[in-house]
Amino acid sequence: MEGLGITVTEHLLIHQKESPAATGQFTRLLSELIFSAKIIAREVKKAGLVDILGLTGDINVQGEQVRKLDEFSNRVLIYRMQRSGVLCAMASEENADVIEVPDDMPRGNYILIFDPLDGSSNIDVNVNIGTIFSIYRVVGERPYVTMEEFLRKGSEQVAAGYFLYGPSTMLVYTTGKGVHGFTLDPTVGEFLLSHPDIRIPEQGRIYSVNESNTNYWDGRTKKVVDYFKSTENARRKPYTARYIGALVADFHRNLLDGGIFMYPADNKDPAKPSGKLRLLCEAAPLAFVAEQAGGAATDGRERILDIRAAHLHQRTPLFIGSRRDVETATAIMKGDV
Structure with a gap:
């Protein structure tokens, strides 16, 4: 397949001039998201073998019951992204308030908003689930992040996409210059370009x-x-x-x-x-x-x-x-x- 063998990072570097978001900080941000997704995908693959199926007994901010794999995915993303050095704050579907980067951690110029495990009601029946993410660049000059930085139009996103955990694990994302899909090759541990320049049909069936x-x-x-x-x-x-x-x-x-x-x-x-x-x-x-x-x-x-x-x-x-x-x-x- 054309493009097979190109990793996400290589693809970013090749198209860096075309993607205004593809800075060094952005590449690091995406790398941390990818690493988090690999950890989540690993747990999804063995979900039936360990005690991470079912409910935790907690209720999230949406008033929904929290599932164990939901909670695990949320903790992985928060832990990794707080230490990435490229975020100033983030928000999760599972948390009521904005998640700050601790004062003793380096901060960057991006904001991340995510759904750690979309479709989590399907976890126990082994149906495809995923992680959705949205990335904004900070526009203010303040040394702290205000809620206004999060309450913005979607057109201001610098990147967005999702990881799909199914028969294969995929990353689909855009930086505003087309959409590309990458499939995780478990033999090398890398997301490789498998669906370049995805175009949805004008009319479906x-x-x-x-x-x-x-x-x-x-x-x-x-x-x-x-x-x-x-x-x-x-x-x-x-x-x-x-x-x-x-x-x-x-x-x-x-x-x-x-x-x-x-x-x-x-x-x-x-x-x-x-x-x-x-x-x-x-x-x-x-x-x-x-x-x-x-x-x-x-x-x-x-x-x-x-x-x-x-x-x-x-x-x-x-x-x-x-x-x-x-x-x-x-x-x-x-x-x-």
Whole structure:
């Protein structure tokens, strides 16, 4: 396969002039993320053999039960990234507040926001899961980090991507100059370029949505899903339904094959009127990847990357995937169709 044998670091160095984020600090940041992902992937591979399946008994800031591998992944990322020397602060889906870099640790010019283990409800049944990350560069001159540094538009990201832990472990990321995928070769312990310049098809053949929530959707949301199921759409045949239940896994399939992933708002839980997904650690980074691959992402009305977060754990509806499919869904949600 073309490009096989090129590591992530080599790829960064080759394209450094094209990637404004590819500084020495950024390369170190990505290297630490990769090392953390290798540790997590190792534990995922042997999850059935050691006592890291199941629940811890704790509840995270999202009001969800924390799983043992979730907690392990979060601790690994925090520990490694606090000592990387390139971050000034970070935020995790699992932590209520901003995570500071200790005073006795060197600091850098980047902010990291991450979901340590997306799809963790699938851990016990051996289904693909992943780590999603978003990277911003600090813009202020203060010696400390303010919340405003985190509450920014997704369009200000300098890099974003995810690690997918499945039959093989993959890294997919962008620095704003296209999307590239790397697969971990366990024989050499390196992520090697396997999917250069990923482009999502303009229109797909798959729709992904949790249809068990149908009774909690409004009329326009139901109309969107009915469109993709209908034989009357532009393709003259219904789309195929595929839903894994892990955002990163559903997104990755559609990124390569085309299609649309939807997690709309619903009235199932009054505490979550905007849906389940988090803007900063899930929707924004994947929207950045989608757009760089030629796709699109909206909340049903507005481009995800144009939304400025009001708080750290803000939730959002999400329609993401092939550009024409997302445009159609958004038009229906806005009442234009």
